[in-house]
Amino acid sequence: MYNAITDVPGLKVGHYTDLDAATGCTVVLCEDGAVAGVDTRGSAPGTRETDLMRPVRLVQKVHAVVLSGGSAFGLDAACGVMRYLEERGIGFDTGVAKVPIVAEAVLFDLAIGSATVRPDAAAGYAACQAAKSGPVEEGCVGAGTGATVGKLFGPACATKCGLGTASVQIGGGVIVAALVAVNAFGDVVDPETGAILAGTRDPQTGQFVDTVRRLHGDLSGFAGAFALSNTTIGVVATNARLTKEGANKVAQMAHDGFAMAIRPVHTMWDGDTIFALATGEKEADVSVVGAVGAQVMARAIVRAAQKATSLAGVPAAVDLREALASPRRS
Numbered sequence: 001m002y003n004a005i006t007d008v009p010g011l012k013v014g015h016y017t018d019l020d021a022a023t024g025c026t027v028v029l030c031e032d033g034a035v036a037g038v039d040t041r042g043s044a045p046g047t048r049e050t051d052l053m054r055p056v057r058l059v060q061k062v063h064a065v066v067l068s069g070g071s072a073f074g075l076d077a078a079c080g081v082m083r084y085l086e087e088r089g090i091g092f093d094t095g096v097a098k099v100p101i102v103a104e105a106v107l108f109d110l111a112i113g114s115a116t117v118r119p120d121a122a123a124g125y126a127a128c129q130a131a132k133s134g135p136v137e138e139g140c141v142g143a144g145t146g147a148t149v150g151k152l153f154g155p156a157c158a159t160k161c162g163l164g165t166a167s168v169q170i171g172g173g174v175i176v177a178a179l180v181a182v183n184a185f186g187d188v189v190d191p192e193t194g195a196i197l198a199g200t201r202d203p204q205t206g207q208f209v210d211t212v213r214r215l216h217g218d219l220s221g222f223a224g225a226f227a228l229s230n231t232t233i234g235v236v237a238t239n240a241r242l243t244k245e246g247a248n249k250v251a252q253m254a255h256d257g258f259a260m261a262i263r264p265v266h267t268m269w270d271g272d273t274i275f276a277l278a279t280g281e282k283e284a285d286v287s288v289v290g291a292v293g294a295q296v297m298a299r300a301i302v303r304a305a306q307k308a309t310s311l312a313g314v315p316a317a318v319d320l321r322e323a324l325a326s327p328r329r330s
Helices: 071-087 121-129 211-215 224-228 244-261 286-307 317-325
Strands: 012-018 023-040 061-068 102-106 163-169 175-181 187-189 196-198 233-240 273-282
Touching (some): 012 121, 023 244, 071 121, 102 273, 163 286, 175 286, 196 286, 244 286, 286 317
Antiparallel strands (some): 012 023, 023 061, 163 175
């Protein structure tokens, strides 16, 4: 077990990272196909191929899920993933061609780094070439490269976040895992204590501000348009056998993990989306998988904050803690 989404047999993860432009994309490959579901709770989503995951649709399995920066421009990354899979004869057999089924969700990272450089088909293809099983790199990589949190007072008071993953094995050899790129309007908090791990920073002291509490009162300094530059996107995966209805239910329940670790979440300024993948090797109750999935998702969100490093002028929590803990020179 690597405490990663790749602990689910058959899944590979690859990143494309552009540190100069502060953007990137991440692909979760399931080349043998996986039953998929999706649930979108944020109100500003950017997605691809989500309709076919509904129970009444013909296609039963997907072959990849892409998480990308670049806002709607980043949806181009899926085209490169499709090309990679087609070259290997992977896809839904239509009788005349195999069509790879590639779902995607994007986040808005145009406000840091370069707004004119976004993940494209070449980036998606490169992420596939880098995909592997085993340990998954976390932090400011792939879709998490340009991720930030705590946008109440704008970019000058935001904190760098990134991409995180986690997994757990429960009874009967069932594995439930998650991978998430955290680019939220709100703060990332410790689900156990409620302590802010990364979020909005006070313009005067640099200390974290409780965004929800601040929304109760004086909103002077509210970022306005910058508050729109958000969205947390993720994948919860399992080796359990689920129907499409079950996969959609697991995706729905996994949003509880967002609520555990991000406050506030699912706002009009976020496009929060979770995909669910089930490879069908083990028997498990869908409610158990969903409940565990929420917990694992929360753990992955925490890791996204903990593993992030400062980038493009936005400080990460690890550097803020060191700076605030260091004695000031007179």
